[in-house]
Amino acid sequence: VSVLSFALFSVANVSAQQPRPLDLEVKAVYLLNFGRFARWPSPDVAIAPKTFSLCVLGRDPFGTTLDSVVRGETIGGKLVVARRLARPEDAVGCDVLFISAPAGSRIKSILEKIDRAATLTVSDIPDFVEQGGMIQFVPDGARIRFAVNVAATERVGLMLSSELLRVAVAIKTDGKPGT
Amino acid sequence: MMTHGHSSISRKLMLVTTVISGAALALAGVAFGAYDRASFREETVRNLSIQAQIIASNSASALIFDDPHAVEVTLGAFSASPNIVSAAIFTADGRLFATYGHENDSYAAIPPTIPAGTLEVHRFDDQHLILARRIVFQGKNTGTVSIGSDMKALDTRRNQYVSIIGAVLIVSLGAAVLMAWMSHGGISKPIEQLAQVARRVSNDKDYAVRAPVLGNAYEIIVLTEAFNEMLTEIQRRDQSLHEAHDALEGRVRQRTAELDAANKELEAFSYSVSHDLRAPLRHVAGFAGLLTEHASASLDAKAHKYLHTITTAATRMGRLIDDLLAFSRIGRDQLTRGRVSLNAVVREACHEVTMQVAADNRAIDWHIDDLPDVEGDPAMLRLVMVNLLSNAVKYTAPQAQPRIDVGCDRSGKSETTVFVRDNGVGFDMQYVHKLFGVFQRLHGADEFEGTGIGLANVKRIIHRHGGRVWAEGDVDRGATFFFSLPTRGHHA
Numbered sequence: 119v120s121v122l123s124f125a126l127f128s129v130a131n132v133s134a135q136q137p138r139p140l141d142l143e144v145k146a147v148y149l150l151n152f153g154r155f156a157r158w159p160s161p162d163v164a165i166a167p168k169t170f171s172l173c174v175l176g177r178d179p180f181g182t183t184l185d186s187v188v189r190g191e192t193i194g195g196k197l198v199v200a201r202r203l204a205r206p207e208d209a210v211g212c213d214v215l216f217i218s219a220p221a222g223s224r225i226k227s228i229l230e231k232i233d234r235a236a237t238l239t240v241s242d243i244p245d246f247v248e249q250g251g252m253i254q255f256v257p258d259g260a261r262i263r264f265a266v267n268v269a270a271t272e273r274v275g276l277m278l279s280s281e282l283l284r285v286a287v288a289i290k291t292d293g294k295p296g297t
Numbered sequence: 298m299m300t301h302g303h304s305s306i307s308r309k310l311m312l313v314t315t316v317i318s319g320a321a322l323a324l325a326g327v328a329f330g331a332y333d334r335a336s337f338r339e340e341t342v343r344n345l346s347i348q349a350q351i352i353a354s355n356s357a358s359a360l361i362f363d364d365p366h367a368v369e370v371t372l373g374a375f376s377a378s379p380n381i382v383s384a385a386i387f388t389a390d391g392r393l394f395a396t397y398g399h400e401n402d403s404y405a406a407i408p409p410t411i412p413a414g415t416l417e418v419h420r421f422d423d424q425h426l427i428l429a430r431r432i433v434f435q436g437k438n439t440g441t442v443s444i445g446s447d448m449k450a451l452d453t454r455r456n457q458y459v460s461i462i463g464a465v466l467i468v469s470l471g472a473a474v475l476m477a478w479m480s481h482g483g484i485s486k487p488i489e490q491l492a493q494v495a496r497r498v499s500n501d502k503d504y505a506v507r508a509p510v511l512g513n514a515y516e517i518i519v520l521t522e523a524f525n526e527m528l529t530e531i532q533r534r535d536q537s538l539h540e541a542h543d544a545l546e547g548r549v550r551q552r553t554a555e556l557d558a559a560n561k562e563l564e565a566f567s568y569s570v571s572h573d574l575r576a577p578l579r580h581v582a583g584f585a586g587l588l589t590e591h592a593s594a595s596l597d598a599k600a601h602k603y604l605h606t607i608t609t610a611a612t613r614m615g616r617l618i619d620d621l622l623a624f625s626r627i628g629r630d631q632l633t634r635g636r637v638s639l640n641a642v643v644r645e646a647c648h649e650v651t652m653q654v655a656a657d658n659r660a661i662d663w664h665i666d667d668l669p670d671v672e673g674d675p676a677m678l679r680l681v682m683v684n685l686l687s688n689a690v691k692y693t694a695p696q697a698q699p700r701i702d703v704g705c706d707r708s709g710k711s712e713t714t715v716f717v718r719d720n721g722v723g724f725d726m727q728y729v730h731k732l733f734g735v736f737q738r739l740h741g742a743d744e745f746e747g748t749g750i751g752l753a754n755v756k757r758i759i760h761r762h763g764g765r766v767w768a769e770g771d772v773d774r775g776a777t778f779f780f781s782l783p784t785r786g787h788h789a
Binding site: 144147148261262263279281285 | 357
């Protein structure tokens with residue numbers, strides 16, 4: 119695990135762009151708020167978790183920012199907790215999963231591992247939506263915007279609010295990017 | 298004649314109708330206008346609040362995910378509402394996030410302050426309604442929406458309202474004037490007619506006029522009819538008064554004529570009797586004289602005494618007849634009126650009377666006041682004074698210290714009263730009514746000589762001058778005779 123995380127970390131470290139702290143905070147807030155504009159299929163009450171899990175897979179770019187953002191927040195009456203994952207297999211029970219990975223890495227295999235699970239996948243990897251991811255951060259000048267893959271969310275029974283779609287920069291419905 | 302400041306009843310009625318209807322309408326207009334304004338404002342606030350709610354719920358995601366463009370699209374829908382001039386969305390920390398409307402229109406561009414615990418505030422300024430509402434997403438304060446709405450519609454509405462009220466006011470005032478004009482025939486016109494007739498009655502004393510019964514107001518008809526009945530009654534009484542007056546006048550004329558005739562007849566009779574009596578009397582006196590001359594020697598003393606008695610009686614009768622004729626002449630002769638000095642009259646009468654009594658050698662104490670001038674016949678007034686003074690002299694004869702006062706009382710405005718007072722034998726007041734009668738004597742001829750016609754002459758002369766005579770006295774305490782003459786301008 120530590121090897122992988124180290125690998126991820128080093129890849130991020132060598133990437134051309136070092137994310138600004140402000141962008142990270144915005145992204146952290148967005149991660150939380152995506153959960154507010156999505157509806158998960160109702161699970162069996164008996165096995166339903168009592169918390170809302172906001173997970174980060176791979177090297178964590180947020181640090182303590184995410185923890186401070188989610189502290190005390192609730193979504194759908196559940197307390198939001200931040201979890202850090204080393205392996206895609208650990209993503210079971212995650213409501214929102216931020217995949218932190220270098221561009222062109224094995225996104226497809228990661229997504230395949232968590233396939234069918236009602237987990238809202240988010241990443242800032244370019245082509246994330248193209249590769250089957252659900253929400254992809256898109257830098258737009260000084261602002262952070264996002265693209266949405268509705269086909270992917272619908273496949274696992276996740277309903278995204280039209281409000282969210284209204285502010286999305288692009289919406290992919292059938293594997294092809296829309297507007 | 299109509300007095301200034303008194304307007305006619307029809308004008309008053311019209312004024313009252315107009316003022317009342319105008320005031321009621323104006324009041325109702327103001328009340329409805331105020332209510333309408335308030336409810337319109339309320340309605341505008343409600344509508345704007347709904348708009349703000351829609352915007353708020355539609356802009357939460359854009360605020361959360363920092364997409365001003367999406368909000369601007371949402372706000373762009375306001376272009377369909379021409380009264381919304383500006384709108385703005387602020388982030389939770391007060392940063393301007395998106396705007397709509399004119400850039401220079403700052404109504405919505407200032408971050409509004411909404412008190413804690415309040416979701417929405419609004420305020421009016423002179424032209425706008427500005428409403429601010431919190432944007433709350435899942436219990437979190439996400440931002441603020443502020444909308445500025447033009448209230449020109451309120452002005453437009455008010456102008457419309459004012460023109461409608463104005464039109465209604467004009468129409469209803471017109472109707473009021475029309476009503477007043479129409480009621481003129483029913484109320485004011487009959488009253489004006491009545492007033493006109495009343496004026497004519499009081500000015501011209503014409504009771505033959507009648508007020509026409511106009512209109513259909515019960516009280517006015519009753520009033521008019523009562524007025525007419527009063528006029529009829531007055532006319533009827535006037536008529537009967539006139540008739541009574543005429544009858545009375547006729548009767549008076551008739552009686553006067555009868556009386557005149559009787560009087561003339563009587564005077565003619567007494568004159569002719571007196572005149573005719575003088576002839577045989579002259580024979581009696583004449584032949585008694587002849588007999589005295591002719592048979593003086595052959596007659597004895599007794600016969601001489603008889604003859605003397607006959608002559609004296611005949612002479613006395615002649616004087617009576619002369620007096621009667623004079624009395625009759627006083628009644629008939631024209632008065633020659635002029636200014637008469639009573640002082641002169643009294644002086645002459647006194648002279649005449651004292652000449653008569655000079656033989657008696659009596660010392661009479663005369664007290665004669667200054668007397669005024671009067672209007673009258675000088676000769677006749679002199680006769681009055683002679684009669685009164687000779688009476689006074691005559692009846693003071695038994696008095697040791699006779700005193701006669703002549704004076705006057707000028708206090709009466711319309712008459713001058715002259716009195717002659719003596720301290721003679723006087724008279725008993727119960728016979729005062731007999732004093733001025735012809736041949737009425739309170740004393741025997743043997744006591745005081747006289748024919749008993751003097752005071753009758755006084756009374757007749759004074760009456761012919763329009764005056765009065767009266768007397769006061771007591772037995773042995775003297776008598777006072779008064780006569781009054783009307784002063785100039787007060788002739789009866």
